Amino acid sequence: MISLTQIKCLRRVAFVTLSCLAFPVASAGQNLSGKAVSIEIAGVIIPGLFDMGNPGPYNEIYDLITADYTQPIRLRALPIRRARRSFFGERSDCIFVGSATPRVYAERGMTADDLVFSKSINSISMMAYTRPGEPVIRSEDDLEGKLIALDAGAGSVDFVKPLFLPESTGAIQTNTPAQAFALLEQRRVDVAVAFDYDVSLLMKRDPAIANFEFEADYSIVSNEDVLVCRRSKQVEELMSHVNDKLEALRASGRLSEITGN
Numbered sequence: 001m002i003s004l005t006q007i008k009c010l011r012r013v014a015f016v017t018l019s020c021l022a023f024p025v026a027s028a029g030q031n032l033s034g035k036a037v038s039i040e041i042a043g044v045i046i047p048g049l050f051d052m053g054n055p056g057p058y059n060e061i062y063d064l065i066t067a068d069y070t071q072p073i074r075l076r077a078l079p080i081r082r083a084r085r086s087f088f089g090e091r092s093d094c095i096f097v098g099s100a101t102p103r104v105y106a107e108r109g110m111t112a113d114d115l116v117f118s119k120s121i122n123s124i125s126m127m128a129y130t131r132p133g134e135p136v137i138r139s140e141d142d143l144e145g146k147l148i149a150l151d152a153g154a155g156s157v158d159f160v161k162p163l164f165l166p167e168s169t170g171a172i173q174t175n176t177p178a179q180a181f182a183l184l185e186q187r188r189v190d191v192a193v194a195f196d197y198d199v200s201l202l203m204k205r206d207p208a209i210a211n212f213e214f215e216a217d218y219s220i221v222s223n224e225d226v227l228v229c230r231r232s233k234q235v236e237e238l239m240s241h242v243n244d245k246l247e248a249l250r251a252s253g254r255l256s257e258i259t260g261n
Contacts, residue, residue, distance in 0.1 A: 037072070037234075038072040038073060038074040039071065039072070039073045039074070039093045039094065039229075039234060039235060039238055040074050040076070040091070040092040040093045040094070041073060041074065041075045041076070041092060041093065041094040041095070041096050041227075042076055042078055042082075042083040042084075042086040042087050042091075042092035042094070042095045042096070043062070043075050043076060043077040043078065043083065043095075043096050044078065044080055044083040044084075044095065044096065044097060044098075045077050045078060045079055045080070045083070046058070046080075046153060046198070047175070047176050048176075048198070048201050048202070048205075049153075049197075049198065049201065050062070050077075050096075050097070051077075052077045056201070057201075057258050057259055057260075058096075058097060058121070058225075060258055061121055061249075061255070061258055061259075062075070062096060064245060064249060064254075065118075065227070065241075065242045065245040065246055065249070066241075066242070066245075067245070068241075069238065069241050071234070071237070071238070073238070075096075076092070080152075083095060084159070087228075088108050090230070093229050093230055093232070093234075093235055094227055094228060094229035094230075094235060094238075095227075095228050095229075096227050096228075097121060097122075097225040097226060097227065098117075098225075098226055098227065098228035099223050099224070099225070099226070099228070100117055100120065100223065100224035100225075100226045100228075101221070101223055101224075103163055104159070104163070107162075107163065113231070114230060114231055115228060115229065115230060115231060116228070116229045116230075116231050116235055116236055116239045117226045117227070117228055117239075118226045118227040118228075118239055118242045118243055118246060119226070119242075119243050119246045119247065119250075120224040120225070120226060120246075121224070121225045121226055121227070121246065121255075121259075122197060122224070122225040122259050122261055123222070123223075123224055123225075123261060124153070124195045124196060124197040124198075124222070124223050124224075124225060125195065125196050125219035125220075125221070125222045125223070126152075126153075126160075126164070126193060126194070126195050126196075126219055126220040126221045126222075126223070127193070127194065127195070127196050127199070127214045127218075127219055127220070128142075128143065128148070128191050128192075128193050128214060128215075128218070128220060129181070129184065129191065129192040129193070129194070129199075129212040129213065129214045130184075130190075130191055130192075130212065130213050130214070131184060131185070131187075131212065131213070132211050132212065132213060133213075134213070136213045136214060136215045137191060137214070137215060137218065138215045138217075138218050139218060140165075140166055140220075141166075143165060143166050143169050143191065143220075144166050144168050144169065145168045145169070146169055146170070146190040146191050147169075147170040147171075147172070147189045147190050147191075148165075148169060148170065148171050148172070148189055148190065148191040148192065148193050149171075149172050149174050149179070149180035149181075149183040149184060149188075149189040149191070149192045149193070150171045150172065150173055150174065150180065150193045150194075151173075151174045151175075151176060151177045151179065151180045151192075151193065151194040151195075151198065152173070152193075153194075153195045153198060157171045157172075157173040160221075163221075164220050164221045165220070171193075172189060176202075177192075177194040177195075177198045177199050177202045177209075178202055178206065180192040180193065180194050181194075181202075181209055181212060184212065192212065193220060195223075196219075197259070197261065200260065227239070227242055
C-alpha cells in the first residue's frame with residue numbers, strides 16, 4: 001500500500017517532468033521561444049573609415065560581407081573604448097574591426113581557441129611620423145623618452161603602449177590622425193603615431209600631411225584588420241559566410257578597390 005508521503009513525492013516528480021516538457025531548455029543560438037538570437041557585433045567607430053554619420057570604406061565592406069546572411073545580426077556602433085569594453089566584457093559576440101594579433105587577446109587571458117577570426121579585411125602598419133627636417137624614427141630605441149600623439153585606430157593608449165612602445169615613451173591619445181598631426185605641428189609632441197592606412201585617407205583630404213617624415217622600413221606594429229568573435233557554433237556559421245564573401249571580394253578585385261590597398 002502506497003503511503004500519503006509517497007503519493008506526494010510521485011506528484012512532485014510528475015509536475016517536474018511535465019514542467020520540463022512544457023518549458024524546454026533553449027539550444028545554443030536560440031531563445032526559449034525557439035527563435036534565433038541575434039549575434040551582437042560591436043562596431044568600432046573610426047572617423048573616415050567606419051562611421052555611421054560619415055560612412056567610409058569599412059562601412060561598405062561590413063555591408064557586403066554580412067549581406068544575405070539569413071540569421072539575425074545586431075550591429076552597435078560604439079566609440080573605441082566602449083566597443084572594446086563591450087567585447088571583452090562579453091556583452092557583444094564580435095568586434096568589427098579587431099586585430100588579428102594574438103598578443104592583443106592574450107593580455108586579456110584569451111587564447112586562439114576562445115576566438116574565431118575572419119580572413120584579412122585590410123593590412124595596416126602603425127608608423128611614427130616626425131616634423132619635416134627632423135630626424136626620422138628608425139627603431140624602437142628612437143622612441144625612448146619621446147612624447148607621442150597616438151592615434152591607435154581600433155585600439156587605445158592603455159592597450160597599445162604596454163604591448164608595443166618603450167616604457168619611457170609618453171603618450172597622448174587622439175581621436176583622429178588629424179589631431180595627432182596637429183599636435184606634432186604645434187610642437188606639443190615629438191612624434192605622431194598612426195596607422196598608415198588612416199594617414200593615406202587623411203592625405204586625400206589634406207595633402208600637406210605628406211610633408212611629415214617617416215621611415216618606410218620601420219613600423220611599430222603590423223596588423224590585419226579582421227572581424228573577431230568569441231567562439232560558438234552560431235558565430236562559426238557567420239564567420240564561414242563572412243569569409244566566403246571576403247574571398248569573392250578579393251578575387252574580383254572589389255576589396256582592393258574599396259580599401260585602395
